[in-house]
Amino acid sequence: MIRRILPHPLLSLFVALIWMLLVNRFAWGSLVFALALGLIIPIVTESYWPDRARIRNPLGIAGYIAIVLHDIIKANIDVAKIVLFKPSRELQPAWLVVPLDITTPEAIAVLMGTITLTPGTVSCDLAEDGSALLVHALHCPDPQDAIDEMKTRYEARLKEIFL
Numbered sequence: 001m002i003r004r005i006l007p008h009p010l011l012s013l014f015v016a017l018i019w020m021l022l023v024n025r026f027a028w029g030s031l032v033f034a035l036a037l038g039l040i041i042p043i044v045t046e047s048y049w050p051d052r053a054r055i056r057n058p059l060g061i062a063g064y065i066a067i068v069l070h071d072i073i074k075a076n077i078d079v080a081k082i083v084l085f086k087p088s089r090e091l092q093p094a095w096l097v098v099p100l101d102i103t104t105p106e107a108i109a110v111l112m113g114t115i116t117l118t119p120g121t122v123s124c125d126l127a128e129d130g131s132a133l134l135v136h137a138l139h140c141p142d143p144q145d146a147i148d149e150m151k152t153r154y155e156a157r158l159k160e161i162f163l
Helices: 009-023 028-048 058-085 105-117 143-161
Strands: 094-099 121-126 132-137
Touching: 009 028, 058 105, 058 143, 094 143, 105 121, 105 132, 105 143, 132 143
Parallel strands: none
Antiparallel strands: 094 132, 121 132
16 A cells, blocks of 8 residues: 555655755745645556666665765866866867666666766766766876776665675
């Protein structure tokens, strides 16, 4: 019965939270509307989610978020230094093919979002079979080192979080 009302509890919570953040002020009417959206949207979209994401290590999510936020702040500083002080002729942009060990669509989506959110890198494409990502890096003197860092820093942790 509870699965019928809340087919995706985390999505419900996320939708309600995002709505409240978009409103940008607390009002009881906004909270009721946010909760209604959080209930209705997952129910309406349930048929598009044939398989639910299985989370093995929920506590790992907090650690992953902390690492990503740290990396975003650090990358913002690095990109600012590149833009302000590095001559464009010294930039070494690169296309990176990152082979994937993760297979779940949710984990791949989180990895792609993480890479794109981190300034200086953009996830551009996913191989049709889901075996590799194409990533563009603004400045990447050692492409293999960047690939290894993405795999150990992000993908390995996502493998621990998702089944």
